[in-house]
Amino acid sequence: MIMPYTTAPLAAPTRRRTAAAALAVTVILALALAVGAGGGTPAAAVVAAAPAAQAPAPGAPQPDPGIPPADPGVAQVDLNAVMTALRLNDVAADYVLLVDTSASMRDGALFDQVRDFLRGYVAGLTPADRFTLIRFDAVPALLYSGSAADAGSAIDQLPLVPNGGATDIGAAIREAVNELDRRDASPVSAVFLLTDGAHNPPRSSDFPDPESNDRPWQALQDHTRQRLDLARVHGHGIALRNDDQAMAGASLLKWALPATKVLALPPDQLRAYLDRAKEDSRRLTAAGLLTPDTxxxxxxxxxxxxxxxxxxxxxxxxxxxxxxxxxxxxxxxxxxxxxxxxxxxxxxxxxxxxxxxxxxxxxxxxxxxxxxxxxxxxxxxxxxxxxxxxxxxxxxxxxxxxxxxxxxxxxxxxxxxxxxxxxxxxxxxNLWGVLRLLLLVAAVILAAILGRLWWYPRLAGILLVEWPNGQVVQVELSGRKAQISTRHRIDAPGTGSVRGRRARTDGETPRTDILVRYRPRQVSGRLPRVRFSPGQSRIVGNVTFTYPEGTHAEGWQREAGPFARFPRFLRGRRGPRDRTGGSSRTPPPSGKARRAGP
CATH class of the missing domain: 2.60.40.2310 (Immunoglobulin-like)
Structure with missing residues (x-):
């Protein structure tokens, strides 16, 4: 029960910012002692670090004296040196020639000139190359496919007089694609189409005029893309007459090989052009070899x-x-x-x-x-x-x-x-490191102790204890903890303790609450804990504890908390309401505490 007219001052806590400042100073001082050299003192070098221009350490092996002198650049070689180093004579290439043998090739002895050109061209191929000769008119015919070393006999298989009645260029191109679609085909190939006229297939041909029906030509194109690497196959469409029909016939090779070069050449210029094309193929072969190396x-x-x-x-x-x-x-x-x-x-x-x-x-x-x-x-x-x-x-x-x-x-x-x-x-x-660790541990322990003392300040004021029989005991609080029993200062029929606990206040006047742990004599088990603020009373078991709100009996507030004996500059200034319970010079009310009415 609450006594209506008592003289009991509240415990006087130190302000939170004063405590925080003191705690910070303590920790900073401890950490300042703990700060030392980060990595220790460097040990003496066994061998001094020497720049490249100096001699190595005594007894150390000497560097290789045969180091070539510095050169600002790398000397470059020409194309012939690269081709020789790549041994391109040993790298085979595929050459496929499609020769028109229709009757129109007889005009102007055109076919005889082509046959004479082929003899010289075959003789200039390297033995490692592969040569394929296909003649075509109404139907294509494979005359030779094998090593270029034995390709001279293939020329003799051409007819002496071309007498074909039709010109099926589509079927000839398909035959060339099938010939290159081999397991042992060279990754670099060239197809040469020699014709003097337009596509003029027989009625039984699978390749009609592409302007009227291009589906077979599209199928040929798809087949070529699936079976050949178009980046490795060069196409050359050569019109042997400089007219639109011959150019149209030579251009049909683009259906299979889109990158085909189409041009009109008379027979006497074929040798020079095919030699250049052969050199281009060799370069393409060299590029294929060097691509992964680069x-x-x-x-x-x-x-x-x-x-x-x-x-x-x-x-x-x-x-x-x-x-x-x-x-x-x-x-x-x-x-x-x-x-x-x-x-x-x-x-x-x-x-x-x-x-x-x-x-x-x-x-x-x-x-x-x-x-x-x-x-x-x-x-x-x-x-x-x-x-x-x-x-x-x-x-x-x-x-x-x-x-x-x-x-x-x-x-x-x-x-x-x-x-x-x-x-x-x-x-x-590292002795200095051990010392720093010990100082750091001591600083942490000290901070923990000071923090606990700040949260549990010294008791001040009075506490009223009313027994079950109505007897009221008035106890003046002091110290940090007061025991409750019939043999201690707080006389009550049971056991327990009383401590102060600093309350969390946001922008309000700081205060100290009372934390009571009490268990009556006949009750066993854990001590129940009750916390209450100044001006409140709580019944614990069968005993009523009252913490009156007022001033201290001497009329002067006393400094409470773990920093009470610190110098003033660590405790901060005391304001007119620095302690809960009234003005700093408010005298306590006089008179004896009495029990409230029933």
Whole structure:
């Protein structure tokens, strides 16, 4: 029950910002003691890091004296040198010739000139090439398909006098496509269509005039795209007469090979043109060989592995192995360097230029020197660490030929060009680190203690305890905890305790609540806990606890909280209502506490 006229001041807490300021000062002082050198004192270097221009450490292996001098550029070779290096005489190409043998080829001895041209042309082919000869009029006929070395006999199989009554160009083109659709066909092929007139098929032909019915021609086009790599097959439609009908007939090859070149040539110019076309085919063959090489990698390997080196070693020689994965393309590395990620690591003996033949490897010895340093917050270690990266300009003597003749820009790149350098040796305890850890732990413990003292301040004021029989006991509170029992200051029939608890207030006057734990004598189990503010009373078990609202008996507020004995500059200024319970100089009411009415 609440006593209506009592003199009980509330506990006087320190303001929250004053406590926070003091706590912050304490933590900052502790952390200031804990701050020290981050990585410890660097150990003396076993071998001083030497730049590339200086001599390596005494006793270390000397770099290879046969390093070629630096050259600002890579010397380029011509097309003939590249063709010779590629051994194109051993690389076969497919040449398919479609020769019109219709009766119109007799006019002007046109057919005789074509036959004489073919004899000279076949003699100029390389033995590795494959030659196919197909004549066509009403129906196509395969005369020869095999090595160019034996192709001379194929010319003798042409008729002495062309007497075909029709010209089925579509069927001849289909025969050429089927001939190139072989397992052993060369990836680079050329088809030459020689005709003197338009498409004039017999009625039984599968290829009518495309202007009236182009479905068979579309089917031929689809079949060619499915069976052949059109990027590797060159088409040449040659009109042997300079008129519209001959040009229309030669243009029909585009249905199968869309990139076909169509032109009108007299028989005496065929040799020069086909020789140029043959050279174009050889270049296309060379480009096909070099295409994968221009996008290959130069792999880098480091021996021995540098992930577990001895920091105390005077030097280390690593074997850097560079391997070209190109099959044909020679590679040359210029401005070669090994760049460490740390300034205390140096690489000595790196050549400025390295030549890599196709598919081969070159190994260079590189001397690594470093300056070891101490590390470890608690356990000290002698450490060397960093990253090594090989850098260079990747070039080739064939660069210009690849760029300008084959339209193949070089896109060579490194693989595994970087590695990790690391080593560690234990070197005992870091005493300064242990001291910092202990100071930090002490600071944390001190902050926790001060925080608990701030949340549970000193008790002040009076507490009224009413027994079940109506007897009222008035107890003046002091200290941080008061025991409840018949043998302690708070005389009540039971056991428990009373503590102060700082209340959370947002923008209001700070206050301290009362936290009571009490259990009557006849009751067992856990002590129930009750919290109440000044001016309130609570019944716990069969006892009524009242915390009156008022001032202290002496009339002066006393400093409460864990910072009561701190200097004033740590506690802050006290305002006119710095303590809950009235003005800082309000005297307490006089008189004795009495029990309220029934």
């Amino acid at each position: 996008q290959e990698q130069v792999t880098v390997s480091w021996e021995p592995r540098l992930a577990d080196v001895d920091p105390g070693a005077s030097h280390l020689v690593t074997q850097v192995k560079l391997t070209s994965r190109a099959k044909w393309l020679p590679v040359e590395l210029t401005n070669v360097s090994i760049t460490p990620s740390r300034p205390d690591v140096q690489a000595v003996g790196v050549p400025d230029r390295i030549i890599l033949p196709p598919g081969q490897s070159v190994t260079i010895p590189v001397i690594l020197t470093w300056q070891q340093h101490s590390a470890g917050w608690l356990r000290r270690s002698q450490v060397v660490t960093g990253e090594l990266r090989l850098g260079a300009t990747i070039d080739s003597p064939w660069r210009d030929v690849a760029n300008y003749d084959f339209k193949l820009p070089l896109r060579l790149r490194f693989a595994d060009e970087s590695t990790v350098l690391h080593g560690s040796n234990p070197d005992g305890w």
